[in-house]
Amino acid sequence: MNIFRKMLGDRDIELFIGQVLRTGVITACSIALLGGIFYIAQQGAASVPDYSQFKGEGADYTTFRGIFQGVAQGSATEIIQLGVLVMLATPILRIFFSLIAFALEKDRLYVLITTIVLGIILFSMFGGLKI
Amino acid sequence: MNILIFSLILLAGAYVAGLLGSLTGLGGGVILIPLLTLVFHVDIRYAIGAALLASIANSSGAATAYIKEGITNIRLGMFLEIATTAGAVGGALLAVFTPVNFIAILLGVVLIFSAAMTIRKKTEHIEQTGSKLSYTLKLNSTYPTPAGEVAYKLKNVVGGFSIMLIAGVLSGLLGIGSGALKVLAMDGAMRIPFKVSTTTSNFMIGVTAAASAVVYLQRGYIDPGIAFPVVLGVLGGAFTGARLLTYINPRTLRIIFSAAITFVALEMIYNGFNHQF
Numbered sequence: 375m376n377i378f379r380k381m382l383g384d385r386d387i388e389l390f391i392g393q394v395l396r397t398g399v400i401t402a403c404s405i406a407l408l409g410g411i412f413y414i415a416q417q418g419a420a421s422v423p424d425y426s427q428f429k430g431e432g433a434d435y436t437t438f439r440g441i442f443q444g445v446a447q448g449s450a451t452e453i454i455q456l457g458v459l460v461m462l463a464t465p466i467l468r469i470f471f472s473l474i475a476f477a478l479e480k481d482r483l484y485v486l487i488t489t490i491v492l493g494i495i496l497f498s499m500f501g502g503l504k505i
Numbered sequence: 506m507n508i509l510i511f512s513l514i515l516l517a518g519a520y521v522a523g524l525l526g527s528l529t530g531l532g533g534g535v536i537l538i539p540l541l542t543l544v545f546h547v548d549i550r551y552a553i554g555a556a557l558l559a560s561i562a563n564s565s566g567a568a569t570a571y572i573k574e575g576i577t578n579i580r581l582g583m584f585l586e587i588a589t590t591a592g593a594v595g596g597a598l599l600a601v602f603t604p605v606n607f608i609a610i611l612l613g614v615v616l617i618f619s620a621a622m623t624i625r626k627k628t629e630h631i632e633q634t635g636s637k638l639s640y641t642l643k644l645n646s647t648y649p650t651p652a653g654e655v656a657y658k659l660k661n662v663v664g665g666f667s668i669m670l671i672a673g674v675l676s677g678l679l680g681i682g683s684g685a686l687k688v689l690a691m692d693g694a695m696r697i698p699f700k701v702s703t704t705t706s707n708f709m710i711g712v713t714a715a716a717s718a719v720v721y722l723q724r725g726y727i728d729p730g731i732a733f734p735v736v737l738g739v740l741g742g743a744f745t746g747a748r749l750l751t752y753i754n755p756r757t758l759r760i761i762f763s764a765a766i767t768f769v770a771l772e773m774i775y776n777g778f779n780h781q782f
Contacts, residue, residue, distance in 0.1 A: 385575070388572050388575075388577075389573065390567060391572065392570075395566075395569055396569040398565060399565045399566045399740070402736075406733045406737060410734070413508070413729070413730070413733070414509050414512055417508050418507060418512075419507050421508070421728065422507065425545070425546070425547040425548060425728070425730075426547065427548060430724065430726070432749060433724070435727070436723050436725050449559040450729075451729040452729075454730075454732060454733045455727070455729050456598075457733070458727055458732055458736075459722075461558055461565075462558075462561065464565050465561060465564070465565060465711040465714075465715040466712075466715055468565075468711070469586075469712060472579070472583060479725070481643075483643070484643075484761065486738040487584055487587060491587055491675060494587070494589055494590040494594060495712070495715065496718070498590075498597070498720050
């Protein structure tokens with residue numbers, strides 16, 4: 375009986391993680407779609423930027439600050455980038471929830487493993503990898 | 506060409522890439538990067554940024570269904586993600602110092618390998634005894650089949666982990682999910698049932714891609730004008746593909762398509778050597 379209950383708990387957590395992933399993707403796509411529609415409505419008639427030359431995006435599209443400032447001003451391209459941020463955050467959030475789930479199960483080994491994975495991703499986010 | 510027309514064509518192209526990627530099991534990015542670079546003449550770095558996003562969208566979108574069916578081995582995925590994320594961050598770092606032509610050539614080689622992997626003969630194996638490490642790490646599990654729950658055990662955990670490290674580096678360097686290599690690690694080295702390795706690999710791709718995508722975003726590889734049609738198109742195509750898979754047998758499609766991808770890959774390698782990027 376005890377084992378059965380434990381398995382049922384495990385399953386609930388897995389289903390919850392699946393739900394987190396789905397919600398994240400739907401939210402990200404809705405934001406990107408909204409931004410995309412604004413973008414086309416505002417600049418649709420303009421000619422396409424030259425994508426064959428790599429210039430790299432500026433701070434407006436690559437930093438939290440730049441993106442949120444743009445969104446606050448209602449700029450279409452920054453709204454798309456906000457969708458991109460939500461998309462990137464979804465799997466990271468999933469790891470975070472997995473960590474909580476393993477902690478609740480008192481599975482120390484997997485709390486450690488999950489922390490390592492989360493640490494690697496946070497390192498790549500904040501580790502000053504900008505060169 | 507104006508932005509409206511460019512966006513619509515890109516949306517349609519990404520839709521087809523997502524559809525074929527899911528029907529053939531190659532994944533969206535494998536088709537998307539050649540499409541963007543060879544057809545739309547987009548710089549390969551913008552293409553890599555967009556393809557990474559598409560991989561995350563695909564992986565996260567499809568994972569829900571597989572988790573519900575109870576096929577995905579979440580512990581195994583988590584454990585192997587140590588290797589893939591570490592590799593992906595390393596790959597993304599290496600990308601700065603790697604000449605673009607070399608990336609194109611390497612991508613061509615990986616594409617050919619992926620094409621070969623999709624058409625190879627698949628033999629299902631279910632191991633009854635696992636290696637010592639598989640017990641320590643609690644990696645052995647069960648999965649549902651029409652005949653009921655089947656228990657499986659894992660072999661060669663260290664070997665699988667090492668291949669995953671390489672898969673991670675390639676994913677970070679090239680912007681693809683490198684699902685073929687992940688399946689090779691799980692199916693080939695660790696002897697996991699085929700269905701479990703495909704779904705667990707797909708589950709892991711999102712996290713692996715996110716690890717390198719945050720680096721690429723900060724470097725300015727992700728352009729909103731390319732990102733939005735690509736993400737929406739690939740995701741839409743993948744959804745349609747998943748629906749179609751229940752009605753059609755993709756065996757013939759896989760063979761035709763693997764041949765096509767090989768030609769595209771050869772063109773990328775050729776262009777890479779001739780400094781066309």
